[in-house]
Amino acid sequence: MSKRTIKTYPNEILGKKAEKVKSAEEVKDLISEMKEILEEADGVGLAAPQIGVSKQVFVVKDGHHYYGFMNPEIVERSDETITTKEGCLSFPGLWIDIERPKLVKIEALTEDDERMLLEAEGIGAVVFQHEIDHLFGKVFIDYLSGFDKMKARLKYGLK
Numbered sequence: 001m002s003k004r005t006i007k008t009y010p011n012e013i014l015g016k017k018a019e020k021v022k023s024a025e026e027v028k029d030l031i032s033e034m035k036e037i038l039e040e041a042d043g044v045g046l047a048a049p050q051i052g053v054s055k056q057v058f059v060v061k062d063g064h065h066y067y068g069f070m071n072p073e074i075v076e077r078s079d080e081t082i083t084t085k086e087g088c089l090s091f092p093g094l095w096i097d098i099e100r101p102k103l104v105k106i107e108a109l110t111e112d113d114e115r116m117l118l119e120a121e122g123i124g125a126v127v128f129q130h131e132i133d134h135l136f137g138k139v140f141i142d143y144l145s146g147f148d149k150m151k152a153r154l155k156y157g158l159k
């Protein structure tokens with residue numbers, strides 16, 4: 001099996017909405033592969049579209065553990081926000097300040113095939129929101145406006 005690699009911006013899959021999965025079983029191998037790729041890349045989160053698979057699957061790192069989630073839905077967002085410097089494996093070398101809700105509640109399918117309600121706060125909430133955005137074709141530079149977005153795009157040879 002040929003190994004999948006990380007797709008970088010402006011690969012068109014990064015702008016596409018991903019398909020829901022039927023069960024955790026269906027994407028078991030994909031999740032294992034994503035965990036390996038994330039570990040090798042030394043990142044904190046990875047979404048399936050980033051490796052060329054248009055499915056609603058993402059993995060996040062928490063401490064030394066990696067967890068896979070599918071078909072996520074953000075059901076609650078706090079008014080209070082947090083601004084952090086975000087990076088993205090699909091945008092090598094780019095770090096930008098993004099403001100997001102500080103606390104989110106997320107419903108998602110776990111690797112045990114259970115629909116769970118998760119609560120994430122601070123950096124955890126940022127990582128979840130960043131990865132979930134990828135499943136809906138949104139990338140972090142979409143939060144920038146005008147000149148800042150142009151500068152970010154120029155970095156990747158785009159106008």
Ligand SMILES: [Zn+2]
Binds near residue numbers: 088089090130
């Ligand atoms: Zn990303």
